Amino acid sequence: MTQASTSPTRVIGLISGTSVDGIDAALVEITGTDLDLKVELLAGETYPYPKDLRERILSVCAGEAISVPELAQIDDAIALAFAQAAQNIQIGHQPATLIGSHGQTVYHRPPSEQGLGIGNWGLGKIFPNTKSLGYTLQLGRGALIAHLTGMTTVSNFRVADIALGGHGAPLVPRVDAFLLSHPQEARCIQNIGGIGNVAYIPPHHDHWLTQMCGWDTGPGNSLLDLAVTHLTNGEQTYDESGNWAATGTPCHPLVETWLRQEYFHLPPPKSTGRELFGVDYLHQCLQDAEPYQLTSADILATLTELTAKSIVHSYQTFLPKMPERVFLCGGGSKNLYLKQRLQSLLGTIPVLTTDDAGLSADFKEAIAFAVLAYWRQLGIPGNLPAVTGAPREVLLGEVN
Known part of the structure; x- marks a missing residue:
């Protein structure tokens, strides 16, 4: 495990939840690793989506059919909104060096006997242990956020747990454990x-x-x-x-x-x-x-x-x-x-x-994804197998 710096690391946490009511952004300073974890909230703000984008996200969440080009367009628009939120939350503060972006969930399929949903294609015979895997999709790609902000961005937190057979949710309990x-x-x-x-x-x-x-x-x-x-x-x-x-x-x-x-x-x-x-x-x-x-x-x-x-x-x-x-x-x-x-x-x-x-009720989820990004950089697992059902701990998030 990489040792944490004794000086605070400034991190931005970003998330839009299933209510799709806007992007919660938290600018925090983090020290320690896990048992000695300390987090100070420097700024928290919710940035509403543009009305048309919110309505389109809600329609996708409701299962409306969508073309791949339009899905890409929505993905880009969400990433742009998240990048703008990351820039705005830093105004008046020393800049952050890391972003943890949960993105916007538009589809979540828990593990089940239907698993990969590959029908009669026969692929399940090749990898029979994939039968019960779930699937999740968060839009707002981290690579674009990293490019637009010039900051290392950790995103796509749920997929590693799901690939092991877990639910990829909830992911915040490990953070709750060390802060609350x-x-x-x-x-x-x-x-x-x-x-x-x-x-x-x-x-x-x-x-x-x-x-x-x-x-x-x-x-x-x-x-x-x-x-x-x-x-x-x-x-x-x-x-x-x-x-x-x-x-x-x-x-x-x-x-x-x-x-x-x-x-x-x-x-x-x-x-x-x-x-x-x-x-x-x-x-x-x-x-x-x-x-x-x-x-x-x-x-x-x-x-x-x-x-x-x-x-x-x-x-x-x-x-x-x-x-x-x-x-x-x-x-x-x-x-x-x-x-x-x-x-x-x-x-x-x-x-x-x-x-x-002592922990903001409004921005706790955004704070949690800032911590998960921080842990990812330190090589500290972010999931709790007892919660998600995954067989083991795993590093969460893709780094861009």
């Missing part, structure tokens, strides 16, 4: 982006990393944002602070019906995305709701309840024990109604945000 663990307290770090994911961190002791677990819990903001867009004919794209949903009443029989969805009962490791909890799923939810004659506010309250109950159900079903505290991050941490519902369902377990633990 506690010597006596078991914690859940719950990210609520378009999709929710959890990292369970046991008390910090010998072999604690092997006792960690994590998975995608299901929908986060994805269904809520899609519903708001649908209910307002595109005039709004999200429910600020959950204020609209808070005026409604959840339909609990509907929530219980939706919780029977197979994904919620699959044991970890597991991952998901808009391929499951997207437009088609929302339309099915709206169809299911018709007999109940719900108001728009009731629909949002019911979808919020699904997000909250799916998170708590996954804790109760799959965790080795319930945590002492839950720390929220991501855009959903600002949804006060969702936070209130989680607190009610979790009872005496405090529901906080990672701000309360």
Whole structure:
């Protein structure tokens, strides 16, 4: 393993999540390696996509057919937007020397018995151990970002884990472990982006990393944002602070019906995305709701309840024990109604945000990919096999 410099390394982390609401950029200074890892956030900002580009990304995520030349055009446009975000976040600061860019996920297929999807081509007979491999695609190519910014750029973080048979997700739990663990307290770090994911961190002791677990819990903001867009004919794209949903009443029989969805009962490791909890799923939810004659506010309250109950159900079903505290991050941490519902369902377990633990809830994911790029440069693995299902640790990211 390469030793870290005693002087801070300035790194930019970039990510646009499944909500596609913009590029989160974090400029950080990092010292240490893992157990002595220290990160200082110097600047954080979200840069919205141009409206037309966001709409095109969302249509691709929804499975709309696209030509290869247009896919290349979108790939380039996303890389340009990420490069501009990297330049803007440095204004007024000493320049960074490294970028960690997650890119924009437009397709994610978890490992399954269908695996490579190569049908009857016979290739599976040549490499039978590839039967269950997943696939993931993040646009915004790192080589172009590196060229435009003149900085070393690490990107395509998920593919190495997936090539080993892992899910390539969630990737942030290893970073959470070294930045948010506690010597006596078991914690859940719950990210609520378009999709929710959890990292369970046991008390910090010998072999604690092997006792960690994590998975995608299901929908986060994805269904809520899609519903708001649908209910307002595109005039709004999200429910600020959950204020609209808070005026409604959840339909609990509907929530219980939706919780029977197979994904919620699959044991970890597991991952998901808009391929499951997207437009088609929302339309099915709206169809299911018709007999109940719900108001728009009731629909949002019911979808919020699904997000909250799916998170708590996954804790109760799959965790080795319930945590002492839950720390929220991501855009959903600002949804006060969702936070209130989680607190009610979790009872005496405090529901906080990672701000309360000293790590920005808004930019934690961007910070994490800055750390993963830093680790890649040092030769430190970035995945946790207990979380992703990969058979071993591996270096994450391609360097340009």
